[in-house]
Amino acid sequence: xxxxxxxxxxxxxxxxxxxxxxxxxxxxxxxxxxxxxxxxxxxxxxxxxxxxxxxxxxxxxxxxxxxxxxxxxxxxxxxxxxxxxxxxxxxxxxxxxxxxxxxxxxxxxxxxxxxxxxxxxxxxxxxxxxxxxxxxxxxxxxxxxxxxxxxxxxxxxxxxxxxxxx
Numbered sequence: 608x609x610x611x612x613x614x615x616x617x618x619x620x621x622x623x624x625x626x627x628x629x630x631x632x633x634x635x636x637x638x639x640x641x642x643x644x645x646x647x648x649x650x651x652x653x654x655x656x657x658x659x660x661x662x663x664x665x666x667x668x669x670x671x672x673x674x675x676x677x678x679x680x681x682x683x684x685x686x687x688x689x690x691x692x693x694x695x696x697x698x699x700x701x702x703x704x705x706x707x708x709x710x711x712x713x714x715x716x717x718x719x720x721x722x723x724x725x726x727x728x729x730x731x732x733x734x735x736x737x738x739x740x741x742x743x744x745x746x747x748x749x750x751x752x753x754x755x756x757x758x759x760x761x762x763x764x765x766x767x768x769x770x771x772x773x
Contacts, residue, residue, distance in 0.1 A: 623713035647694035657708035681735025
């Protein structure tokens with residue numbers, strides 16, 4: 608294991624732990640509130656973070672191993688269509704299931720990340736949705752670490768707005 612990979616995995620664990628702590632504190636009465644900017648419920652938004660870990664992990668491994676990046680990651684329309692289906696299917700997922708999925712998928716992704724070598728972190732490949740060639744490490748930083756934090760911020764804003772805040 609490389610020290611860079613270990614550091615990135617530790618950051619992912621920290622990001623995921625922060626998301627889990629935030630989710631655990633959401634009052635049950637707000638669990639199914641809408642997150643308008645995401646066009647899904649709080650429940651579906653949280654579950655989306657966990658689901659995305661699997662897809663993002665596949666891209667990470669593809670870049671690291673110089674294999675083909677999954678087609679969906681070259682086309683925003685495919686991603687938006689899959690997200691819309693996920694929003695409908697998971698709009699009423701339980702808080703317990705969402706948290707368990709965050710824990711499980713976050714741990715799986717961190718372990719996969721931790722196993723990468725420096726050479727794999729330096730591998731580069733074009734990712735269509737980013738419109739750029741990126742290294743594995745850059746993908747981890749720009750997507751895997753930032754993505755959950757963006758959704759948590761959207762949920763916080765939605766719940767603050769629903770409570771008469773911002």
